[in-house]
Amino acid sequence: MSGPQWLRTYGLSRPPFSKELGDDELWVPSSRERVVDAIVEACRERGHVLLTGEPGVGKTCVLRAVRRRLPEAGFRLTYCHNATLGRRDFYRQLCVALGLSPKATAAAVFYAITRHVRELSTERVHPAFLLDEAHLLQQQVLDHLHILANYDWDSAALLSLVLVGLPELDQRLRLSRNRSLWSRIHTRVHLGEASPDDTNEYLHQRLVGAGRPKGSDLFDSDALAILHEATEGRLRDIDRVATDALKRGARRKLKRIDRQVIQRVLLEAELD
Numbered sequence: 001m002s003g004p005q006w007l008r009t010y011g012l013s014r015p016p017f018s019k020e021l022g023d024d025e026l027w028v029p030s031s032r033e034r035v036v037d038a039i040v041e042a043c044r045e046r047g048h049v050l051l052t053g054e055p056g057v058g059k060t061c062v063l064r065a066v067r068r069r070l071p072e073a074g075f076r077l078t079y080c081h082n083a084t085l086g087r088r089d090f091y092r093q094l095c096v097a098l099g100l101s102p103k104a105t106a107a108a109v110f111y112a113i114t115r116h117v118r119e120l121s122t123e124r125v126h127p128a129f130l131l132d133e134a135h136l137l138q139q140q141v142l143d144h145l146h147i148l149a150n151y152d153w154d155s156a157a158l159l160s161l162v163l164v165g166l167p168e169l170d171q172r173l174r175l176s177r178n179r180s181l182w183s184r185i186h187t188r189v190h191l192g193e194a195s196p197d198d199t200n201e202y203l204h205q206r207l208v209g210a211g212r213p214k215g216s217d218l219f220d221s222d223a224l225a226i227l228h229e230a231t232e233g234r235l236r237d238i239d240r241v242a243t244d245a246l247k248r249g250a251r252r253k254l255k256r257i258d259r260q261v262i263q264r265v266l267l268e269a270e271l272d
Contacts, residue, residue, distance in 0.1 A: 006250035016210035017239035042187035046157035053191030056234030135165035194233025222259035
């Protein structure tokens with residue numbers, strides 16, 4: 001088995017908490033499945049979606065699970081994550097993501113996108129625009145999004161908008177100036193804190209996927225409890241702390257990661 005020593009120590013074929021995973025290897029906890037179901041159903045019904053949650057709780061994982069669930073033959077998903085642009089450049093970015101040639105003026109770019117959406121409808125393909133980090137959208141973009149979703153005098157549902165962001169996105173959309181967009185979003189879901197079972201399940205799945213036969217038994221129960229409490233179940237934080245714990249445990253030639261290892265990793269993170 002090749003790779004760093006810490007991987008060989010624990011019988012791992014690859015770093016277990018790397019973000020480089022294919023959709024078929026993606027893990028979504030059972031407690032999050034209802035959120036995936038709600039978004040998939042909304043897209044199938046040609047509706048719009050608001051998905052909010054704190055950083056690192058798994059919003060992007062949910063989007064990737066949605067992408068895996070929706071059939072390519074009937075849906076065209078377009079992902080945009082640069083939310084800090086003005087209206088024209090936002091639509092130019094969307095044009096590029098759609099494979100269209102970006103135009104010079106805001107009106108021309110907008111027309112190119114809406115024409116493309118209509119063309120997809122004639123092919124019985126429903127487009128969904130996934131707008132990540134949407135809490136950062138400029139107000140001029142929010143002012144215009146409801147127009148992008150308006151076809152045939154607001155009588156045809158040719159496009160789904162999926163707005164994803166931090167909880168303040170919900171607060172912004174509730175402002176009176178955004179009520180035209182807010183009223184169109186019928187599916188509104190929030191990812192709350194993960195449970196200890198979610199954290200344990202996540203560790204197990206990632207370790208097994210990296211070649212560890214017994215998965216999360218590599219961390220004892222106290223270590224799991226402290227890890228969950230310290231990270232509040234945020235996946236990015238779990239990835240960082242668990243990886244550092246495995247490296248430290250390997251240097252100490254430990255067969256299992258105990259609470260002392262986790263506590264030391266957390267202490268060193270505070271000192272950095």
